[in-house]
Amino acid sequence: MPVDAHLLGFIDCFNRQAYFEAHDVLEELWLVTQGEQRDFYKGLIQTAAVFLKLQQAKSAAAARLAQRAAGHLEKYRPVCDQLNVDEILEWLRDVGHGRNTVADGTPPRLELLGK
Secondary structure: OOOOHHHHHHHHHHHOOOHHHHHHHHHHHHHHOOOOHHHHHHHHHHHHHHHHHHHOOOHHHHHHHHHHHHHHHHHHOOEEOOEEHHHHHHHHHHHHOOOOOOOOOOOOOOOOOOO
16 A cells, blocks of 8 residues: 555654654555544654653753644554554654654654555
8 A cells, every 4th residue: 555645754754853843744645535434643742842852951841742743653563554653662662752853863753664
């Protein structure tokens, strides 16, 4: 199944650490999505916001938001829309435990599976 252009744009922005832009790109898709997939996109949007908070050195806010994002993504394990949801959940758990991968120079990268 082809990957939606908004999701591809989200991945591109996320990987360039343009987290605010990633949020905006995927929000367009989230707003028109109905049903189950809507929560998946909300979780991804919140994940981008988590890493934006880390860029802003707001670790406590990032940790709180990471918990909410994980709550949305948990039911899509292990893979959804060719994304490794388990890996994303691991990143969010790390943030919840105080790790700032943006500050330590190892920001996460999203990769489509099967590409």
